[in-house]
Amino acid sequence: ARKRGGKNGVQLFDSNMVDIARTRLEIEQSIEQGLRSGWFTAHLQPIVSLADGRVAGFEALMRLDHPERGLLPPAEIIGVAEENGSIGKIGDCILSKSIASLAAISKLDGLADSYLAVNFSPLQFEPALPARLAALLLENGVTPARIVVEITEAVLMLDNPLVREVLDALSDLGCRIALDDFGTGYSSLSYLNRFPVDIVKVDQSFTRSLSSDQPDVRRKSRMLVEGIRTISHQMGCAVVAEGVETAEQWDILQAMDIEFAQGYLLSRPLPLEALLEKLDDFAPSQAPGRRAAAL
Numbered sequence: 527a528r529k530r531g532g533k534n535g536v537q538l539f540d541s542n543m544v545d546i547a548r549t550r551l552e553i554e555q556s557i558e559q560g561l562r563s564g565w566f567t568a569h570l571q572p573i574v575s576l577a578d579g580r581v582a583g584f585e586a587l588m589r590l591d592h593p594e595r596g597l598l599p600p601a602e603i604i605g606v607a608e609e610n611g612s613i614g615k616i617g618d619c620i621l622s623k624s625i626a627s628l629a630a631i632s633k634l635d636g637l638a639d640s641y642l643a644v645n646f647s648p649l650q651f652e653p654a655l656p657a658r659l660a661a662l663l664l665e666n667g668v669t670p671a672r673i674v675v676e677i678t679e680a681v682l683m684l685d686n687p688l689v690r691e692v693l694d695a696l697s698d699l700g701c702r703i704a705l706d707d708f709g710t711g712y713s714s715l716s717y718l719n720r721f722p723v724d725i726v727k728v729d730q731s732f733t734r735s736l737s738s739d740q741p742d743v744r745r746k747s748r749m750l751v752e753g754i755r756t757i758s759h760q761m762g763c764a765v766v767a768e769g770v771e772t773a774e775q776w777d778i779l780q781a782m783d784i785e786f787a788q789g790y791l792l793s794r795p796l797p798l799e800a801l802l803e804k805l806d807d808f809a810p811s812q813a814p815g816r817r818a819a820a821l
């Protein structure tokens with residue numbers, strides 16, 4: 527291939543495409559080296575009961591702690607990892623590290639029953655997953671009831687019998703299933719019917735709109751969130767609001783009888799050591815404003 531600039535030139539590839547290829551190669555190398563060198567970690571973000579401010583659980587969020595490039599977020603990694611087949615190994619690593627973290631957190635006052643929510647890519651749903659998870663749980667002294675498997679509608683949309691089989695097996699094992707980013711995909715409601723869903727996570731875009739400075743947006747998003755809540759409750763699902771950043775959003779969600787909140791107002795996702803230190807800030811008696819200030 528020939529690259530020629532200028533007005534009459536045929537530009538077969540531009541510098542932008544070269545950048546994209548280089549970035550992709552860098553990510554692939556980071557993943558490969560990260561798996562070999564133990565750079566993958568799970569940061570944990572508390573999920574808090576809106577009724578009393580108690581910490582109910584934690585979501586494990588993947589990070590690649592690269593010695594030169596810093597903390598790489600999942601957005602950079604997951605697409606590439608799904609394409610090159612490394613998502614399975616990364617997922618196993620996140621699973622074992624976050625379950626070990628939950629075992630450590632369990633020793634703290636009032637957190638013996640706290641749960642761990644783990645995100646799964648559809649490609650992780652292989653027949654051996656439930657048995658592998660069960661073994662990991664046994665090893666760490668964690669009961670399956672304390673595990674929440676987070677999937678997005680995209681997973682269910684695949685309509686893959688294997689996904690269904692594995693989800694049913696995880697559910698039979700005693701794990702709960704959460705539908706993540708709810709309301710952003712297609713035909714959301716039918717999934718509540720067809721799959722063993724226990725928890726609905728309202729996407730952070732709805733939470734943000736609740737405190738929009740445009741009255742019309744506020745009013746409509748409130749109706750949407752109330753609608754999601756009502757349907758979820760009628761289907762026997764608990765509701766988590768994602769992306770709660772302000773005390774105002776907290777108050778609105780609390781008044782709506784939504785069970786749980788997750789977001790920067792309460793805490794950013796943190797590495798285990800930092801989280802263990804912070805957990806004192808979550809005493810049930812403290813008001814959300816105080817919690818926000820504690821960050």
Ligand code: C2E
Binds near residue numbers: 587646706789
């Ligand atoms: P998610 O599962 O919906 O996770 C919530 C995302 O929102 C996280 O981004 C979290 O850091 C961010 N977040 C939490 N509170 C707030 C807030 O108050 N404001 C804002 N603006 N953001 C907030 P993160 O960690 O970058 O993860 C992005 C997505 O990557 C996740 O979205 C999830 O879909 C995926 N992901 C993360 N970890 C894993 C993993 O271990 N495996 C798989 N397959 N996917 C993962």
Ligand code: MG
Binds near residue numbers: 585706
């Ligand atoms: Mg999630």
Ligand code: MG
Binds near residue numbers: 706707729
């Ligand atoms: Mg989400």
Ligand code: MG
Binds near residue numbers: 729730768
């Ligand atoms: Mg999300």
